Amino acid sequence: MASSAPGRRVVVLLMEGSVLFDVGTATTVFGSVEAPIVSARPRLGYALELAAAGGRPVRTSMGVEVAPTADLRAVEGADLVVVGGAVPDVVGGQHEALEALSAAHARGARVMSICTGAFALAHAGLLDGRRATTHWGYCGRLAEEFPEVDVDPDVLYVDDGDVLTSAGLAAGMDLCLHVVRGDFGADAATAVARWNVVAPHRDGGQAQFIAAPVPVDAGDSLAPTRAWALEHLDEPLDVELLARHAHMSPRTFARRFVAETGESPKRWLTAQRIHHARRLLETTDLPIETVATRSGFGSAAALRTHFHRATSTRPTTYRRTFRAA
Template identity: 60%
Template sequence: MTSVVLALYDGAMLFEAVGAFEVFGVDRELADPWYDFKVCGPQHGLLGGWLRIDTPHGLDALEEADTVIVPSCDDVEADPPADLVDAVRAAHERGARIMSLCTGAFVLAAAGVLDGRRATTHWAHAAALADRYPKVRVDPDVLYVDEGTVLTSAGKAAGMDLCLHVVTVDHGAAVANSLARTLVVPPHRAGGQAQFATVPVAAEAGHAFADLLHWVNERLQEPLTVPDLARRANMSPRNLTRRFTSATGVTPLRWLHTQRINRARELLETTDHGIEYIATCTGMGTAATLRRHFHRALRVPPDAYRRTFRSARGGAARI
């Protein structure tokens, strides 16, 4: 897999394209041979909405590439360029490894490359990808998905994780870790790690359950249950579950669990409180319970999450 082609197009985003170039396009003599890297795309297009594209190769460069990389696009509502879609499809059909970074997954989906496959993209656009391309098994929670010859990543930094993962596959973990140190980025995160996205159900004025949501958020430290919420709403648990799910898209129990996890994340990021104390504050009872649910939700333990997102603001003393 030595020949790598980065397929730029009018509307492609700058960050992911540059990240792919830094990984595959610069020979730092970490392995021999490194990648034969090319950039292709239209003449006089715009990268990142402002940087003019004048690439040395056209899309015919994809015809002999071992690996094709499609970076993200700035408008997921627009149809991707038809010539790019055709070129990606042809490269896939002849056996090339196809990678998308962030919303580049929309190009792969348009080419039919993702049909019947598990894939991911930036969490904010995962629902749109699933709606538009129902044959794609969209996983909105992971950093990247490796389906062998088809690989997709979540947004921004997750694209770097995928690129480093590919280096690991091609050259081994030692080379990938050396490259990460050279780029002054952390060693790549496993693809199954969760995207750190906060998507709480808002309790804005006028929401059908605004009073209930506010009441619960003020009492997350208490051992609340769905019957507790139902009593507060003057409903039966069954009726609450039905109406709450219709109004919010999630069950009351899942919403409550999400609020507890989000509160734990906030405390991990902004305070020095110990795990046992945070478990109490979020209604999870014990550190063991918090660790189990936190890892299940975000696929990293609380301590690792804290190290990654520790706020510079500091916080209370460890308890």
């Protein structure tokens, strides 16, 4: 495997019936720009391998074969193992791959699934007693076949520390960017998102279903109000103020906001403020109180409360850990 910084060795585990889209998503985010076909996308510090049992090509769910770059021995040295979606009916019988996945986790590697890749994690025994998600169309089946798993059908992704799961397709990109954000910071994740022309940040708790992803009348979109809010995060913002900017009643605004974004205005604002606070902690030496003020939390105490709820760490610890990394 190519050399990389500690903690940055990524292996995409290929299985028979893998979803090609998910393999491509992980490769696009974590792949090396030193590949034979060089891309101008942002340079991160990951070293990527595609691993399969016996080093043999696998047939994807679309019938297209994908050739791995390594056999399952690559999984033994991985810091992060990514399992894309796969046909659930054929996952359970691929014992060699599942054993490699389980052993990697037992050794201390993070494991991550996209879409129905959650079935591989479940068959490997890695989701028992944990909260997890998968594509909304398979949440019922996952819960029925694996009753020890706390299946959440209403979120884009779940970060449970060493085990991460996401909903289908585009949510896999959201989770990949979430991992990049944790490894290299908000600016790196934003750069990758910009290159791939996707939203730089969607909170994991956002709903899988959005009632009206594209307004009937594009002129009625709340995007201008969201953009305005991002420029005024350091000011007191609430539903009433945002609704006034959008020239709507608060009730209509809140209903339209959820329909358009999949989350409430309050939750969206908090997520954007956390994102801004992370960037300030990563790129400046501003005192925590100043970071709290500039990100709209008002006080260091409020920032610590919301930051810990979102990241499971304190602002000072996050800054120290990020600078060390």
